[in-house]
Amino acid sequence: MELNKIRREYRYSALTRKNATAHPADQFRIWLNEARQANVNDFSAMNLITCSPGEFPQSRIVLLKDYNKDGFTFFSNYTSAKAKAMELNNKVGLHFFWPELERQIRIEGLAEKTPRQVSEDYFKSRPLDSQIAACASSQSSEIDSRETLEKQYQKVKDLLAGQAPECPENWGGYFVRAVRIEFWQGRENRLHDRLVYVHNENGWKIKRLSP
Template identity: 45%
Template sequence: MKLEDIRREYLQGGLDETMLDATPVAQFEKWLQQAIDAQIPDPTAMVVATVDEQGQPSQRIVLLKHVDEQGFVFFTNTGSRKAQELAQNNKISLHFPWHMFERQVIVYGEAKPLPTSRVAKYFLSRPKESQLAAWASSQSRPVSSRQALMEKFAQMKSKFAKGEIPLPDFWGGYCVEPTKVEFWQGGAHRLHDRFMYRRQPGGSWRVERLNP
């Protein structure tokens, strides 16, 4: 089959103004809970897009770890490519693809570094193996082999065999403060329903329907 012949209809339901909450975070939380209840694999997985100094976008999948009216929270190695790009340009986009429900959510905003106290609280809540992996990996940098990576992991495991594993000074987190949030619901004949929340001066939100 040719790629251009692969298509299907989106028939699970529409979206209109009467279904929307007053704020995008409240609407997002509703959809996220439905994804969790449906046991969609990795419901908190989001595509994080950043841009480097040359204007080249890059993307990767990261797990959302918290959301509230302040924004969307994730954690990462501060030496990673995304962290380095955010240090130069903190504009960011998050994309949640919930294919099972024929839904997408796109968040546009600015990534603000989290205080060390909040980063430490989350880091210490992670499984021990995940904490060790954070110490073992120089994220986004070349490594000679997987064996070399596993040897570094073993070294960290031995080093921190006793007691609490400390927070690495190269590990941090961000809160993405949204300026725009789009909700997309698939529709028949490619007549999808799209609504964009735009933050207004003073912090209120304006919602408008977009053409599919």
């Protein structure tokens, strides 16, 4: 496949200082809602980037479950590879990509565990089978086969006998407190719009970046 010959123009929309909001959380809300209304597949999916000291950066897709004016929340196993990385270095990146809208959002922030009650409340809201899977899986640990995983899942399910499990101590939420958020809108001739919000002691400052 001759990838260097694949080209298309970006004409969906524009992003200017005039039509951008003063606070990045409001701009994020607008774009997230527009992605949902456009039926973008997995519109709440985001790439989480971590980097342990001395190691290569790692990225994986997680699902955004909540956000507010200060940051973004997702949930995971606290013994997973990403959890261990964040324990050593809590500086992380988040990346949303909505190709249907020719948009990206890049976020830099500091990750911290959510209060335990937040983790327990969300865990209880999940489907029962997902709760069981969280109890049965030791995320990121090596297993010898798919069959082993399925047997462990069935074992936990049988022990519970239809009852909901307690939220495991090694499972819960992370809140990424944002310090920098960039909104990228594709434009014609690769003259893309890039507005970045940078947080300081006085609040948020908006800058335009060259594409």
